[in-house]
Every structure is written in C-alpha cells, then in structure tokens.
Amino acid sequence: MIVDLQRFITNERPFWNELEKMLDHLEAEPDARMSLGQLQLFHQLYERTAAGLARITTFSSEPEIRRYLENLVARAYGEIHETRERQRRFFPLEWLFQTLPQTFRRHIRAFYFSLAVTMVGCAFGGLAIAFDPDAKPVLMPFPHLLQDPAKRVSEEEKATYDQMQGSKTTFSAELMTHNTKVAIFTLALGMTWGFGTILMLFYNGVILGAVAVDYIRAGETKFLLGWLMPHGVIEIPAILIAGQAGLMLALAIIGRGSRLSLRARLRETAQDVVTLIFGVGLLLIWAGFVEAFLSQYHEPVISYDAKIAFGCVELILLSLFLSRSGRRKPSEAESPEQ
Amino acid sequence: MKTSALFIRTPEGIVFSQLLAGPVTRFFAWLIDQFCIQVLLTVLGTALNLLDVISFQFAIAFYVIGWFVVGIGYGMFFEWTWRGQTIGKKLFRLRVVDVEGMRLQFNQIVVRNLLRFVDQLPVFYFVGGVICWLNPKCQRLGDIAANTIVIRNPRIAEPDLDQLLAGKFNSLRQFPHLVARLRQNVSPMEADIALQALLRRDEFNPVARVGLFGDLAAYFRAKVEFPSEATDGVADEQYLRNLVDVLYRTQQENRIEKVAAV
Numbered sequence: 001m002i003v004d005l006q007r008f009i010t011n012e013r014p015f016w017n018e019l020e021k022m023l024d025h026l027e028a029e030p031d032a033r034m035s036l037g038q039l040q041l042f043h044q045l046y047e048r049t050a051a052g053l054a055r056i057t058t059f060s061s062e063p064e065i066r067r068y069l070e071n072l073v074a075r076a077y078g079e080i081h082e083t084r085e086r087q088r089r090f091f092p093l094e095w096l097f098q099t100l101p102q103t104f105r106r107h108i109r110a111f112y113f114s115l116a117v118t119m120v121g122c123a124f125g126g127l128a129i130a131f132d133p134d135a136k137p138v139l140m141p142f143p144h145l146l147q148d149p150a151k152r153v154s155e156e157e158k159a160t161y162d163q164m165q166g167s168k169t170t171f172s173a174e175l176m177t178h179n180t181k182v183a184i185f186t187l188a189l190g191m192t193w194g195f196g197t198i199l200m201l202f203y204n205g206v207i208l209g210a211v212a213v214d215y216i217r218a219g220e221t222k223f224l225l226g227w228l229m230p231h232g233v234i235e236i237p238a239i240l241i242a243g244q245a246g247l248m249l250a251l252a253i254i255g256r257g258s259r260l261s262l263r264a265r266l267r268e269t270a271q272d273v274v275t276l277i278f279g280v281g282l283l284l285i286w287a288g289f290v291e292a293f294l295s296q297y298h299e300p301v302i303s304y305d306a307k308i309a310f311g312c313v314e315l316i317l318l319s320l321f322l323s324r325s326g327r328r329k330p331s332e333a334e335s336p337e338q
Numbered sequence: 339m340k341t342s343a344l345f346i347r348t349p350e351g352i353v354f355s356q357l358l359a360g361p362v363t364r365f366f367a368w369l370i371d372q373f374c375i376q377v378l379l380t381v382l383g384t385a386l387n388l389l390d391v392i393s394f395q396f397a398i399a400f401y402v403i404g405w406f407v408v409g410i411g412y413g414m415f416f417e418w419t420w421r422g423q424t425i426g427k428k429l430f431r432l433r434v435v436d437v438e439g440m441r442l443q444f445n446q447i448v449v450r451n452l453l454r455f456v457d458q459l460p461v462f463y464f465v466g467g468v469i470c471w472l473n474p475k476c477q478r479l480g481d482i483a484a485n486t487i488v489i490r491n492p493r494i495a496e497p498d499l500d501q502l503l504a505g506k507f508n509s510l511r512q513f514p515h516l517v518a519r520l521r522q523n524v525s526p527m528e529a530d531i532a533l534q535a536l537l538r539r540d541e542f543n544p545v546a547r548v549g550l551f552g553d554l555a556a557y558f559r560a561k562v563e564f565p566s567e568a569t570d571g572v573a574d575e576q577y578l579r580n581l582v583d584v585l586y587r588t589q590q591e592n593r594i595e596k597v598a599a600v
Contacts, residue, residue: 027421050352057353066526067491070354077348078441166395173399177406181455184410188456191479196456249483263437267485274445277452 009065012052016072019045023075046076095275096282098326103275104241105323107248114243117198118236121205126213128206133217139210149218156223156298164296172292179235179284183242187249187277194250201243208236226304229311231291237318238283245276283318290314344475344487346439356439356489359432361470364488365463370426371412378408413451418444431492437475437485446484453480509568510580517584520562529585532558532578539575551575 022042026032034042053069104111128135137146164171182200189196215224252265260268294307343355359367382404390397416424422434422442434450436442457466457478466478475487510517535554539547555574558581569577 047350050348050350053354054352070356071491073348073352073354074346074356074435074439077346077354077439078436081349082440169393169395169399170402173402177402180406184452185455188453188479191453191456191483263485266483270443270449270484271445274448277448 008052008055012048015045015048016052016069019049019072019076023072023079026079027075042076043080046073046080049073049076099275100279101322101325101327103272104244104279107244107272107276110247110251111240111244113247114197114201114240117201117243118205118208118240121202122209122212123205124202125206125209125211127209129210129213130217133214136210136214140207140214145207145211145214149215149220149223153218153220153223153298157300164292168292171296172288175291176285176288179238179288180281183239183280183284184277186239186242187246187273187280190246190249191253192250193253194247197243197246197250200246201240204239222304222308223298225311226298226307227295230307230314231287231295233311233315234283234290234318235287237322238280238287241276241283242280245273245280248273248276344437344489354439356435356487357492358476359430359488359490360476361467363430363432363490364470364476365467367424367426367430367432368463370429371424374425375408375412378412379405382408410451413454414447417442417447417451422447427488430490432488432490434486434488437477437481437487442486446486450480450484450486453478453483456480506579506583508580508583509572510564510584513564513568516562516564520558520581521585523561524558524585528558529582533582533586536575536578536582548574551578554578 019042022038022045026034049069050073053066053073056066056069125139128139140146186197186200189200211228212224215221248269249266252269253262255262255265258265294302294310298304342360343357345353345355347353383401386397386401386404389400413424417434420428423432427433434442434447436446454463454466457463457469457480459465463478466480469482470476470478473482475481477487481487510520532554535550539551542550551574555577558578559569572580
C-alpha cells in the first residue's frame with residue numbers, strides 16, 4: 001500500500017524517466033542492439049514501472065500519473081514481448097531481387113487462381129463478343145474501344161502527325177496513377193472474403209477478351225499484339241499480382257485449414273501483401289511509360305514486329321525475374337545454417 | 339459487448355487500458371487530414387508552377403503523380419514518423435497502435451492506409467464507419483486487416499476543488515495512515531461520484547440532497563472507519579467534502595508545510 005503518494009512518485013520518477021529514455025532510443029533507432037547489461041536494466045525498469053502502475057491503479061486522484069505509466073508500460077510491453085522480426089534497414093536491391101520474387105513464389109497458388117479467374121473472364125468476354133457483337137457497348141463501356149477496329153487501324157496508320165505530341169508525359173502519369181489505383185482496389189477488395197477481388201479480375205478479363213476477339217474478328221491480330229503487348233505483358237501480370245495479394249488477404253480471413261487465429265493469420269500475411277503491392281507499383285510505373293511512349297505508335301512509325309518482339313522480351317525477362325531471381329542454390333537450400 | 343476501452347493483461351499480470359476512439363472523433367480527425375492534404379497539394383501546385391517555365395507537360399505530370407502520392411502517402415508518412423499519428427489525429431489526441439500492444443510495424447501502417455480504398459466506399463467512409471460502429475474494438479476494415487486500433491488520450495481536466503474546499507479544517511487529515519488506506523480502497527469511479535455530487539449539489543432538490551449525501555457518506559464511511567474524533571459532529575455533506583479533499587488534494591500537506599516554513 002502506498003502511504004505517502006508524493007514520496008512514492010518522487011522515489012520512482014527517476015526509474016520511469018530512465019525507462020522512457022531507453023524506449024525513445026529504441027524507437028528512434030530500430031537497428032540499435034542492446035548489450036546484456038542494458039537488456040537486464042531495461043527488463044528491471046519495465047517490471048518496476050509495471051509494479052508501480054499496479055500500485056497506483058487504485059488511486060482515485062492520480063489519473064494523469066496512471067495514464068503516463070500505462071503509456072510507458074504499453075510501450076515497453078511492445079518492445080519486450082514482440083516476437084516478429086525486428087525491422088531492419090531497408091535495402092532496395094535486396095528487396096527487389098530477393099524479397100519480392102521470393103514472396104511471389106511463396107504464394108504462387110493465389111497467383112494461379114488470379115490468372116484462372118482472369119482467363120475465365122477473357123473467355124466469357126471473347127465468346128460474348130463472338131456470338132453477340134452488338135453487346136460491345138455493354139461489355140466495353142469505354143468510348144475509345146467502341147470504334148470499329150479496322151477503321152481505327154486505318155486511321156492510325158495513315159496519321160501524318162504525332163497524335164501523342166505534347167501529351168505523352170501527362171498521359172504516362174495518368175496511366176500510372178490510374179492503374180495503381182485499380183491494383184490497390186483489387187487488393188483491398190480481398191477483405192470481402194475475396195469476392196470483390198474475383199469480380200475485379202473477372203471484369204478485367206472480360207474487357208481484355210472482348211477487345212481481343214473484336215480485333216481478331218476484324219483481321220487486325222497483328223495490330224492488336226503490337227498495340228497491347230509492349231505494355232500489356234507488364235500491366236496485366238501486375239494486376240494479376242494485385243489480385244494474388246487480394247486473394248492472400250481473403251485466404252487469411254477465411255482461414256480454411258489453419259489453426260491460427262484470424263489476428264495471427266492476418267499478421268502473417270500483411271508483410272507479404274505489402275511486398276507484392278509495392279512490386280505491383282513498380283511494374284505499373286514501367287507499364288505506364290511504355291504505354292505512353294511506345295504502345296500508341298504504330299506502323300509505319302514503328303513496325304509491329306519490333307513492338308511484338310519488345311513485348312516478348314519483356315515477358316521473358318519478367319517470367320525469369322519472378323521465377324528465378326532470389327532463388328537459393330540447392331547447396332544453400334539444403335544447409336541454410338552453414 | 340462493445341466497450342470504450344481495450345484492456346491488455348501482460349504475462350506479469352499487470353493490466354493497462356487503451357481508450358478506443360469512436361467513429362465520429364475519427365471522422366473529424368480525417369476531415370482535418372483532408373484539409374492538410376489539400377494544403378499540401380496547393381503548395382505542390384505552386385511549386386510546380388516554377389517547373390512550368392521549363393516544361394508544361396512535366397509540370398502537369400508531376401502534379402498528377404504528386405496528387406496521387408500525397409493522397410496515399412500522407413497517412414503512411416505521418417503515422418510512421420509520428421508513431422501512429424497524423425496532424426488530424428494529433429489534434430484530436432488519437433493514435434494508431436497495435437491491437438495486442440506490440441510495436442507498430444511499417445507494413446501495418448501500409449495495409450491500413452491502402453485499405454482506405456474499400457473503407458471509403460461509397461462516400462465519406464460509409465463502409466468503414468459502419469464497420470467501425472459495429473466492431474467491438476471500433477476497427478474499420480483497414481484496422482482489422484492490419485491488426486491495429488485507434489486509441490485516444492483525452493486531456494484530463496483538473497477539477498476546481500478550491501470552490502468546494504476553500505481553506506476549511508479537515509479532520510480526516512489528522513490520520514494519514516487511514517487516509518492512505520482510504521485512497522487505496524476507493525476506486526477512481528467512486529471518487530468521481532463523490533466529486534460530481536459535490537459539484538452539482540445546488541441542482542438537487544433539498545430533500546433529495548440530504549438523502550443522497552447521507553447514502554454516499556454511509557457508503558464511504560464503511561470503506562474505512564475513522565475514529566470518532568474525526569467524524570463526530572461532521573455533517574454528511576461536510577464528510578464528503580473532507581473525503582474528496584484527501585482523495586484529490588494529495589499535495590495539500592506539502593503545501594501547508596511549505597507555507598509554515600516560509
């Protein structure tokens with residue numbers, strides 16, 4: 001029992017101040033490592049402050065002191081009982097060439113599911129346009145896609161001036177931000193048990209399939225490939241990866257086959273979701289550049305073969321990056337301790 | 339049941355509480371943040387006017403990207419650098435913390451901010467607000483996904499005790515060991531009830547006032563029994579004044595000692 005509250009506060013305050021100082025230091029420098037002596041001191045101070053809080057909790061007259069001690073104990077508790085890996089300094093190259101592709105491969109099933117949903121959407125959109133061409137305004141409610149493909153190709157190829165002159169940079173920035181928003185939205189809809197993410201992927205697939213079949217039926221396959229491939233081979237996988245992240249979130253919420261609590265499942269997933277969405281952001285920045293500066297130029301300015309070849313090279317590089325980068329050699333994988 | 343506080347029990351058996359912020363307070367903090375974002379965008383637009391001299395296209399492109407980055411990055415930047423606070427949250431004394439009291443990690447901040455895209459649907463955070471209202475920990479979807487909560491640290495106003503207790507002799511103070519036991523036995527809520535009764539004494543009907551103070555005095559007398567010389571001849575209302583005095587004015591003795599020394 002505390003008989004003299006003022007004396008108690010006066011006696012304990014140096015210990016509280018010391019703990020506060022150590023906490024400030026720890027929070028300001030996440031890389032800092034404490035020696036054994038410092039750790040022991042930190043633990044002693046935490047226990048002493050916690051005991052002080054327990055003693056003062058019943059004091060009706062000291063809400064400020066109680067709040068202050070609660071705050072100190074809460075911060076120290078977080079430091080002492082935190083079991084997740086301590087946040088290290090960020091190494092961009094290591095993150096790009098190791099963490100990102102490894103994370104992608106660790107959740108490859110979610111990516112395949114994302115791809116399958118988009119493919120089903122493509123098939124649906126393609127079949128719908130093939131069987132009912134009049135459904136075009138319903139399937140693709142975008143003015144620039146409603147034009148007759150043959151007419152558009154003819155106009156593009158006959159153009160005598162650069163239609164993108166003076167607007168490429170702005171167009172590129174708009175594409176980057178718009179596509180990133182779509183990707184984040186696809187990810188965030190994972191919180192609807194994945195229904196929203198699946199709908200977004202399916203709808204993207206429907207538009208893609210409908211546009212593809214529309215141009216193929218008009219005999220403009222080469223134009224289509226030359227137009228879509230340079231940016232599409234990056235942009236479409238980026239949206240698929242955003243879908244993958246959304247589905248990972250949905251799987252964490254559903255928790256089928258897992259004995260972990262919802263909180264633990266979400267905690268486990270969060271880091272990987274963030275890694276993937278930052279990767280998606282990078283891919284979409286590249287896709288935005290390519291779409292504004294290359295995809296919108298057609299023959300005779302740039303040959304379709306060159307654009308298709310560029311798209312193929314990008315696709316191969318992206319596939320290699322996602323499947324091979326950051327892979328451990330078999331010898332390392334067998335004996336990680338060495 | 340929905341409570342306004344989250345209690346965390348440490349393995350050492352110590353319980354600390356975090357007061358949860360409700361959807362209305364959070365909405366006002368969000369409005370302030372929106373205002374700050376607009377200010378930042380205006381500053382950005384003005385700064386980009388300089389770039390306009392070199393290339394109008396670049397200026398527009400930078401503005402488009404800046405608008406997007408500021409909109410999304412504002413919350414992430416401030417919550418990370420200010421340990422869970424933005425300007426709006428700071429003004430309303432709110433803070434984002436981990437739901438289990440652990441250290442707030444960067445990925446938690448990113449996830450809760452990215453999920454704003456769903457929470458703000460269809461307008462003005464309707465989805466997030468409704469979920470926050472229904473959730474026992476007042477979490478929106480982004481908080482659930484990131485395992486975070488928003489807490490509040492209200493400023494505690496000191497009651498004006500001088501108007502109640504001005505310079506009167508307090509017989510209870512002659513028994514410091516019993517006063518210490520009283521402080522230990524009376525919970526903060528009970529002390530507040532006694533204080534509120536005194537502060538609002540003039541609002542009561544005279545008969546009800548006598549009855550109420552009689553009940554309260556009997557209740558507190560039973561908590562710690564003072565010797566008869568401390569309580570004899572002390573009316574119920576005066577007993578409560580003395581009680582509030584010793585509970586709330588812990589520095590009184592020191593002050594008297596200092597005055598005497600001078």
